Amino acid sequence: MRILIVGDSHAGPLKRGWERLRADGGLHGGVSITVHPVGAAHKLVLPFWQPAGDHARITNPRFRRRLSRIPPSGPRPDAIGLSMPFWSGRVVRKMGQQDLSLHGIGGPGRLVSDAVFRQMVLADQQEILALADYLLSLDLRLFVVAPPGYFRDFSDLPRLGPLRLLRLDAAYRAVMRAELAQRAVPVVDVPEACFDRQGFMLSAFRNEDPADTHHGNSDFGALMIGEIERWAVARALSKS
Amino acid sequence: MTHPYRAQPPRAFWKSTIAGKHPLDVADWYVKRFLIDGARIATAGSCFAQHIGRNLRGRGFRYMDVEPAPEGLPQSLRQDYGYGLYSARYGNIYTARQLLQLLQRALGRFTPVQSHWEKDGGVVDPFRPTLEPEPFGSVAEMEALREDHLERVLRLFRNAEVFVFTLGLTEQWLSRADGAAYPLCPGTAGGVFDPAEHAFHNLTTAEVRADMEAFLALARQINPDIKLILTVSPVPLMATATAQQVAVATAQSKAVLRAAAGELVQAHEGVDYFPSYEIITAPFMKGYFFEADQRAVSPHGVKHVMSVFFDQHPPAKGAGGWVPPDPAPDAAEPDAEPPLRPRMAPGVAETAEQVQCDEELLKAFGPDADPE
Numbered sequence: 001m002r003i004l005i006v007g008d009s010h011a012g013p014l015k016r017g018w019e020r021l022r023a024d025g026g027l028h029g030g031v032s033i034t035v036h037p038v039g040a041a042h043k044l045v046l047p048f049w050q051p052a053g054d055h056a057r058i059t060n061p062r063f064r065r066r067l068s069r070i071p072p073s074g075p076r077p078d079a080i081g082l083s084m085p086f087w088s089g090r091v092v093r094k095m096g097q098q099d100l101s102l103h104g105i106g107g108p109g110r111l112v113s114d115a116v117f118r119q120m121v122l123a124d125q126q127e128i129l130a131l132a133d134y135l136l137s138l139d140l141r142l143f144v145v146a147p148p149g150y151f152r153d154f155s156d157l158p159r160l161g162p163l164r165l166l167r168l169d170a171a172y173r174a175v176m177r178a179e180l181a182q183r184a185v186p187v188v189d190v191p192e193a194c195f196d197r198q199g200f201m202l203s204a205f206r207n208e209d210p211a212d213t214h215h216g217n218s219d220f221g222a223l224m225i226g227e228i229e230r231w232a233v234a235r236a237l238s239k240s
Numbered sequence: 241m242t243h244p245y246r247a248q249p250p251r252a253f254w255k256s257t258i259a260g261k262h263p264l265d266v267a268d269w270y271v272k273r274f275l276i277d278g279a280r281i282a283t284a285g286s287c288f289a290q291h292i293g294r295n296l297r298g299r300g301f302r303y304m305d306v307e308p309a310p311e312g313l314p315q316s317l318r319q320d321y322g323y324g325l326y327s328a329r330y331g332n333i334y335t336a337r338q339l340l341q342l343l344q345r346a347l348g349r350f351t352p353v354q355s356h357w358e359k360d361g362g363v364v365d366p367f368r369p370t371l372e373p374e375p376f377g378s379v380a381e382m383e384a385l386r387e388d389h390l391e392r393v394l395r396l397f398r399n400a401e402v403f404v405f406t407l408g409l410t411e412q413w414l415s416r417a418d419g420a421a422y423p424l425c426p427g428t429a430g431g432v433f434d435p436a437e438h439a440f441h442n443l444t445t446a447e448v449r450a451d452m453e454a455f456l457a458l459a460r461q462i463n464p465d466i467k468l469i470l471t472v473s474p475v476p477l478m479a480t481a482t483a484q485q486v487a488v489a490t491a492q493s494k495a496v497l498r499a500a501a502g503e504l505v506q507a508h509e510g511v512d513y514f515p516s517y518e519i520i521t522a523p524f525m526k527g528y529f530f531e532a533d534q535r536a537v538s539p540h541g542v543k544h545v546m547s548v549f550f551d552q553h554p555p556a557k558g559a560g561g562w563v564p565p566d567p568a569p570d571a572a573e574p575d576a577e578p579p580l581r582p583r584m585a586p587g588v589a590e591t592a593e594q595v596q597c598d599e600e601l602l603k604a605f606g607p608d609a610d611p612e
Contacts, residue, residue, distance in 0.1 A: 008597070009597035009598070009601050011601075011604070012603060012604035013600070015605060016604050036605075037601050039601075040594060040598055041597055042590075042593075042597065066601075066605055090312075093589075093590055094311050094312045095310070095312075097587065098310055098311055103380065103384040104380070104381070104384070110392070111384055112310055112313075113321075113376060113381065113385055114376075114377055114381060115321070115372055115373075115374050115376075116313055116372070119317055123312060123313070123314045155592065156589055207596075207600070209596070209599065211592070211596065212599070212600065213593075213596075214596065215597075215600050
C-alpha cells in the first residue's frame, strides 16, 4: 500500500521519524510511506495551488522547489495523508492578539460566537479544504494526520492562558473534524497517551530545538508513522 | 420700520434659499451647534445611521467601535455577523424606547423577562435577532455573548463624547409582561407571536421625547459631558401595523420623530439636529434621491447628505483612519481594554515561530529552499 504524506512544517518530524524507523528496520513491510513538505503553515492561508487535470499544481514558487505537484508524478498513491488541516496556531494566535475568547471558556477576553469562530477557521483553512476537495474529485483517497497538540512552553501560552489555548485548539479541531467528516475524510489522531492530564503534549515529544515550542520531535514523528501504518493496515484489512 | 425678520440671514427665507433653485443647489441646510472633530464619536439608530458611522470612520474621525470584527473573519462576512455597522453590535435601534432600554440593560437596571427567542433549532437574542445569519447553538452561548456585549455598550456610553442617533420608527412591539421593546415583531425573525404576550404600540411625540430625555439623563449620570446629534431616518416604513395606509403611517411616524427631535434641541444645549430627513424628503427635492422603490436612499443621496454634514464638520488635517475601541486605560476606567492594533503585524513570537517552521522543513527535507 503506497501512502503519500504532504503537509506543513509538522511533516518534518514525520519525515525524520520515518527515516529513523527505516534505519532501525522498524517500518511495516506492507506499507510504503513517503513524506513531502508543501510549505510553512503561515503561507498556506494564501493561494498555493491550482487544478491541473489529474493533479494539483503547486504555484507558490518557494513551495515548488520541494514539491511541484500533488500527487507527484509516478505511481498513484493509494492514499494521501494531509498534515495541514488541524494546525490551529494561526487562528489561536489571532484570538490571543485580539484578546478574544469563546463562550464557556471563562476568564478574560471579548467573546465571539461559535459561528464567527467557525468562519475564522474555515477562512484559515480555505486553501487547504479546497485542495482536499479537488484531490477527492480526482478520486484520490485522503486522510488527515493530526499535528501535535500544544506543549507547555508554547510561545503564546502566557498571553492566552492554558485553558483558553486548549479550548480554542479543541474548538478549531472540532470545526475541522466536522468539515472532514462531511467529506468522509478520516483522521489519524495523536494517541491520548501523548498528552498530560490537562491536555498538553508530553515534553518527551517536544522538538529537539529548545527554541522551537510547537513542533514535535522524531520520537513523535516515529510514533505517528506507526499510527499511520496501523491505520493503513486496518483499512486494507477491512477492505479485503 | 424694523422687525425680527430683518436680522435673519438669507437661509431663513424661502425665496432666497429654495425658490427657483435646482435641488442640488439648495444650500445652508445645517449649521453645527458644536464641534465634533477630535471627539470620540459613537453611532446607533436605524439602518440609515450606518452611513453616518461609515463616513465618520472613513474620514478619519475618532469613531468608536467597541466590538470590532475579529482579524481573521473575512471582510465579506463582517457585516453579515453584525460587525462594523455601528459602534457596537447592537444591530438596528429603531426607536427611542429601544435606545433607553439598551442603556438600562447595560447598567443592569432592566432585565427583560423574555431572554431568548427560538429559531430554526437554535436561539436568537430578542433585542438583536438578526445579529448573525444563524441562530446561536444554546441559550447559554447567546446569554454569554449578550452579557459581553452589554459590558462594552456601557463602556461606549461612558466614553463617547458625541453620540449620533438616528431616530427611525415610532411603531413598536412590546412585551406585555415588562414593556421590553423589541426591534422586530416577535415571529418575524425568531420567537412566536402571541397576542397575549406581545402588544403593538405607536409611540407619541410625548413618549419619544420622554424616552430620549430619560436616555440623556441616564447617559449623563455616567458621562456628564456627552453630546447628542439626532437625525431622523428618511427611509419610509417597510410596513405598518396600524390601520393606516403605509405612506400615511410613515408620515405620522416621521412627523412624531421630527417634532420630538426639535423639542430636544430646543431644550438642551448639548443636543444638535442634522436634517438628513429633510435633505432627502423635502417636497422640492422631488424624490430625487430615492431608488425606484421610492424607499431606499440612493448612493447619490447618501453622498449628498454626507457632504452637507461634513461641510460643517470637516475632519482635521492629518486625521488618522483608525480609532482605538476605548480610550487609554486610566484610573477611572480600570477595566478598560488595551487598545487593539490596527493590523495584526507579526509579533516576536509569531515571527520566531515562522522561522522555526522554516528550520524544521530544512532539518527534515534539506536546504533546497532559499530564504525569502
